[in-house]
Amino acid sequence: MGGAERASEKFPVSAGILFGLGLGGFFDGIVLHQILQWHHLVSSAGYPPDSVHNLEINTFWDGLFHASTYVFVVLGLIVLWRSAHRTHMLWSGKMLAGTVLMGFGIFNLVEGIIDHHLLGIHHVNETAPRDHWIWWDLAFLLWGAAMLVGGRFLLKSGQAETADAAALSSSRRA
Numbered sequence: 001m002g003g004a005e006r007a008s009e010k011f012p013v014s015a016g017i018l019f020g021l022g023l024g025g026f027f028d029g030i031v032l033h034q035i036l037q038w039h040h041l042v043s044s045a046g047y048p049p050d051s052v053h054n055l056e057i058n059t060f061w062d063g064l065f066h067a068s069t070y071v072f073v074v075l076g077l078i079v080l081w082r083s084a085h086r087t088h089m090l091w092s093g094k095m096l097a098g099t100v101l102m103g104f105g106i107f108n109l110v111e112g113i114i115d116h117h118l119l120g121i122h123h124v125n126e127t128a129p130r131d132h133w134i135w136w137d138l139a140f141l142l143w144g145a146a147m148l149v150g151g152r153f154l155l156k157s158g159q160a161e162t163a164d165a166a167a168l169s170s171s172r173r174a
Contacts, residue, residue: 011095011162012083013155018076020103020151025069027104028111033062038125041065045121072103090166094158101151108144112137 032038040049040058047054115121116137124136 010083011091011159012079013095013099015076015079015083016096016099017103017106018072018079020100020105021107022069022071022073022076022103023100024104024107025065025072025111028107029062029066029069032124033065036127038127039122041115041122043122043126045119048126090162092158092162094154094161096158098151098154098156098158101147101154103151105144105146105148105151108140109148112141112144116140 033040037049040047040055041061041064043049043054043058047057049055049058112124116123123133124140126133128136
């Protein structure tokens with residue numbers, strides 16, 4: 001097995017992706033749902049936030065959404081913790097940043113395709129004129145794709161650097 005394979009096996013890629021999924025969900029829920037109030041989880045599924053009753057329904061579903069993103073972060077922490085107990089690991093900040101970006105991008109792509117386009121239960125910016133919603137939804141997907149591609153690039157770059165460092169370290173010991 002070569003240095004790149006050993007280096008990539010040691011880094012918990014799934015932990016970074018799980019963190020990214022959770023952080024992507026937290027960003028969406030905190031920034032888009034709560035701070036900007038552009039949408040709620042089911043605001044286009046017959047529950048526009050125009051009454052207390054509908055806002056209560058949206059708040060409940062937003063809470064379930066936040067709970068699921070919390071689970072992603074906890075799972076990421078578990079994977080990271082288990083990996084941290086291994087002996088002598090070479091980790092790269094690029095690998096962590098890359099996998100978190102990948103997870104965030106995957107969140108945007110999956111959530112955007114399913115919730116915005118397939119189910120239509122909400123759209124990114126429901127405060128914009130209705131005929132502009134599609135542009136906000138497409139921009140959300142492009143943002144997710146850019147994070148996924150950029151994250152993959154960082155991961156590969158970090159893996160190469162880590163493999164080089166591992167090879168240098170083993171050649172010094174020999």
